[in-house]
Each structure stands twice: as structure tokens, then as C-alpha cells.
Amino acid sequence: MPELPEVETIRRALAPAVEGRVVVRMEVLDPRWCEPAPPQEVAAAVEGRRIARISRRGKYLDWELENEVHLVMHLRMTGNILLVRPEDEQPPYVRVILALGSGERALFTDPRRFGTGIVLLGDAARDTYFSERLGVEPLSPDFTAEGLKAMARGRKQPVKAFLLSQERIAGVGNIYADEALFRARIHPQRPVGTLTRPQLEALREAVIESLNAGIDARGASIDDFRHPDGARGSFQDRFLIHLREGEPCVRCGRTVKKMRAAGRGTYVCESCQPRPRARRS
DNA sequence: CGCCCTGTTGGGGA
DNA sequence: ATCCCCAACAGGGC
Numbered sequence: 001m002p003e004l005p006e007v008e009t010i011r012r013a014l015a016p017a018v019e020g021r022v023v024v025r026m027e028v029l030d031p032r033w034c035e036p037a038p039p040q041e042v043a044a045a046v047e048g049r050r051i052a053r054i055s056r057r058g059k060y061l062d063w064e065l066e067n068e069v070h071l072v073m074h075l076r077m078t079g080n081i082l083l084v085r086p087e088d089e090q091p092p093y094v095r096v097i098l099a100l101g102s103g104e105r106a107l108f109t110d111p112r113r114f115g116t117g118i119v120l121l122g123d124a125a126r127d128t129y130f131s132e133r134l135g136v137e138p139l140s141p142d143f144t145a146e147g148l149k150a151m152a153r154g155r156k157q158p159v160k161a162f163l164l165s166q167e168r169i170a171g172v173g174n175i176y177a178d179e180a181l182f183r184a185r186i187h188p189q190r191p192v193g194t195l196t197r198p199q200l201e202a203l204r205e206a207v208i209e210s211l212n213a214g215i216d217a218r219g220a221s222i223d224d225f226r227h228p229d230g231a232r233g234s235f236q237d238r239f240l241i242h243l244r245e246g247e248p249c250v251r252c253g254r255t256v257k258k259m260r261a262a263g264r265g266t267y268v269c270e271s272c273q274p275r276p277r278a279r280r281s
Numbered sequence: 282c283g284c285c286c287t288g289t290t291g292g293g294g295a
Numbered sequence: 296a297t298c299c300c301c302a303a304c305a306g307g308g309c
Contacts, residue, residue, distance in 0.1 A: 283309105284308105284309090285307105285308085285309085286306105286307090286308085286309105287305105287306090287307090287308105288304105288305095288306100290302100291301105291302095292300105292301085292302095293299105293300090293301085294298105294299090294300085294301105295297100295298090295299085295300100
């Protein structure tokens with residue numbers, strides 16, 4: 001579930017509920033979560049600190065605590081944050097517990113245990129961590145056609161792999177990449193360097209539209225995060241192309257195909273998104 | 282019932 | 296750069 005829109009949804013729901021509160025205690029139940037740092041070291045850096053702000057960069061969630069202590073989380077594929085009251089039943093797959101006082105706790109749940117967390121001391125350390133891994137925020141004014149053009153120039157890399165590379169554009173995952181390519185009518189295996197200026201502009205707009213559609217699809221109420229299935233809305237309803245193998249394309253009616261691109265399952269309408277032919281860059 | 286495949290992520294090695 | 300495998304688990308198909 002966590003691509004940029006899902007993490008942003010969690011951030012919006014969580015922020016008003018936890019900002020200003022103190023992390024009374026932190027329990028890391030799965031040591032792998034913060035590897036290689038020892039869980040008690042992570043807990044010690046966090047405990048007793050007030051939560052100043054919940055922010056997001058790419059698919060990372062940043063708990064900004066007082067004194068520039070950052071608890072940076074990545075939910076990977078199945079991670080989620082739940083806010084539970086004392087009387088609530090403990091949901092399954094809890095990996096980390098943040099006790100916020102008065103019995104309320106924020107839980108990091110994750111069936112597959114791919115999710116991770118790290119403590120970064122100082123805003124500069126946080127900035128470095130992100131800038132080493134993440135490129136432009138697609139929903140920011142920095143995401144321009146000129147920038148896209150510069151990044152794409154001369155590259156033979158398939159456009160889908162390009163969209164998925166977090167070091168270039170931060171936060172676009174498998175589903176939204178398919179969605180954006182469908183909206184822009186571009187085939188996933190098209191070498192990114194061969195895209196025309198109008199196509200790059202269409203792609204830029206399609207990325208933004210797809211991400212916003214994901215964010216808007218759901219009201220980010222904190223109540224969504226008070227039970228185990230919180231914020232996991234019906235998935236396929238929000239997407240025009242993803243998980244539609246064998247079904248008619250919503251635009252032309254031809255059958256949606258499933259293929260492999262950039263190592264991931266990829267859905268495409270070969271009529272709306274014609275296969276690349278010429279091999280130039 | 283059991284085996285095999287797939288997957289919303291990213292990192293590492295060939 | 297690029298492909299493949301891996302992490303750990305659930306769910307579906309056969």
C-alpha cells in the first residue's frame with residue numbers, strides 16, 4: 001500500500017493527532033526493524049521527546065521530535081501506522097510501539113516485516129539521508145518539464161524503470177507508474193530518452209494527476225487509523241489500468257495485458273500505449 | 282492438504 | 296547500467 005499517496009494520507013491523519021504530544025516510551029519488538037542500530041539505542045534517542053511535526057519525503061515518514069531528533073520510517077509494502085486507545089485490542093503484526101501517554105499508542109504494524117526505521121540526529125543528517133536517496137518531489141513546483149527533460153536526455157532506460165527510480169523522482173511506485181503511463185499514453189518499455197517534449201509534459205501531468213487521485217480518493221481521517229484495516233481502501237477502484245488484466249481498457253475497450261517491466265508486474269493497454277519500435281536515444 | 286507463484290519496497294551482488 | 300535474487304509472509308490457483 002505505501003506509495004507516496006498512501007504515506008501522505010497517513011501523514012495527514014496522524015499529524016493533528018500526535019503533534020505536540022510526548023513519546024513516553026518506545027518499544028521495538030522486532031530488532032530487524034532498525035538494523036543495524038540496537039533497539040534500545042533507538043528508543044533512548046526518542047523517549048521523552050515531544051513530537052514537533054510529522055512530515056513526508058518520498059515514501060518516508062519523518063517524526064520530527066524536539067531538538068532535531070528525527071525518527072524516519074519506511075513502510076515498504078505492508079507497513080502501516082495505527083493509533084490505538086488503551087481499551088482497544090492489540091492488532092496483529094505489531095513491530096514497534098510508541099506510547100504517547102494517557103494510554104494511547106501509535107503502532108507500526110507490518111505482516112511482511114520489510115518496513116524499517118532509523119534515528120537521525122540533526123536536520124542536516126536528515127537532509128543528507130534524504131538527498132542521498134531521493135530526487136525531486138513530484139508534487140512540488142520543482143517537478144518541471146525542463147527537469148524531466150534533463151534527466152531523461154540520452155537515457156535508454158525504459159520509462160517505467162525511470163519513473164520507479166527514487167533517486168530521480170521520489171515516491172512513485174509500481175501502481176502509480178502504470179497509472180501515469182496509461183494516462184500519458186506511453187508504453188512502459190519505451191526508452192525514456194526517446195520521449196518527445198510533449199510526451200514528457202504529458203507524463204509530468206499524468207504523474208501529478210495519478211498521485212493526487214490517490215490522495216483524494218480517501219478522506220484522511222484519524223479514525224481510519226484506529227483499527228487494523230485502517231486506511232486500506234478498495235484499491236482497484238482508484239486506478240484506470242492497474243490490476244485490470246483481461247478486462248477491457250476504460251478508454252478504448254481493448255483487452256488490458258499484463259507484462260513484465262522493470263522487474264515488476266506491469267499492466268498496459270497496447271492500443272492506447274503503443275509498443276516502442278525505433279531503437280534510438 | 283500441499284506446492285507453487287505473486288506481490289504496494291529497496292538493497293546487494295553478478 | 297541491468298537483471299536477478301533476497302528479505303518474510305499471506306493469499307490464491309491448481
